[in-house]
Amino acid sequence: MSIHFRSRGVRAALMATVRATALAGAVTGAVGAGSAAAQAEPSRGQLLYGNHCIACHDQRMHWRDQRRARDWESLRNWVRHWQGTQQLQWTDADIDEVARHLNDTIYRFPKPQSPRA
Numbered sequence: 807m808s809i810h811f812r813s814r815g816v817r818a819a820l821m822a823t824v825r826a827t828a829l830a831g832a833v834t835g836a837v838g839a840g841s842a843a844a845q846a847e848p849s850r851g852q853l854l855y856g857n858h859c860i861a862c863h864d865q866r867m868h869w870r871d872q873r874r875a876r877d878w879e880s881l882r883n884w885v886r887h888w889q890g891t892q893q894l895q896w897t898d899a900d901i902d903e904v905a906r907h908l909n910d911t912i913y914r915f916p917k918p919q920s921p922r923a
């Protein structure tokens with residue numbers, strides 16, 4: 807596994823994510839093999855988000871009626887914005903990973919051909 811744990815917080819975030827994923831899996835069990843594979847090992851985007859972002863807002867924020875993110879581009883801009891406010895200095899790749907994680911799990915905007923599929 808190529809993910810490097812940067813801080814102890816990752817472990818707690820990972821556990822929270824695993825629990826949340828298990829719950830989501832129970833609710834949306836019919837989604838298919840793709841999501842089952844995704845659940846087996848959290849993506850880098852999932853870990854980054856769980857470690858740095860979830861403290862302030864859980865998934866309800868992204869489900870609300872007045873969503874700020876309206877498409878793939880604006881979602882990515884929001885991720886860029888928030889990692890900036892947290893001074894995380896994420897690379898474009900990190901931003902992509904987290905935006906993809908949020909998009910795959912919540913927003914489901916159509917997105918341009920993923921740059922590094």
Ligand code: HEC
Nearest residue numbers: 858859862863867868872873874875884885888889892904
């Ligand atoms: C300091 C608390 C805080 C942290 C940390 C934080 N957020 Fe947020 N986030 C908010 C608040 C508050 C809003 C709602 C802003 C608004 O409505 O103007 C928001 C909104 C968003 C939205 C838009 C949601 C929508 O309406 O569709 C995205 C995407 C988002 N955050 C991503 C992130 C990511 C990625 C991180 C981690 C890098 C992060 N946030 C960290 C507080 C936080």
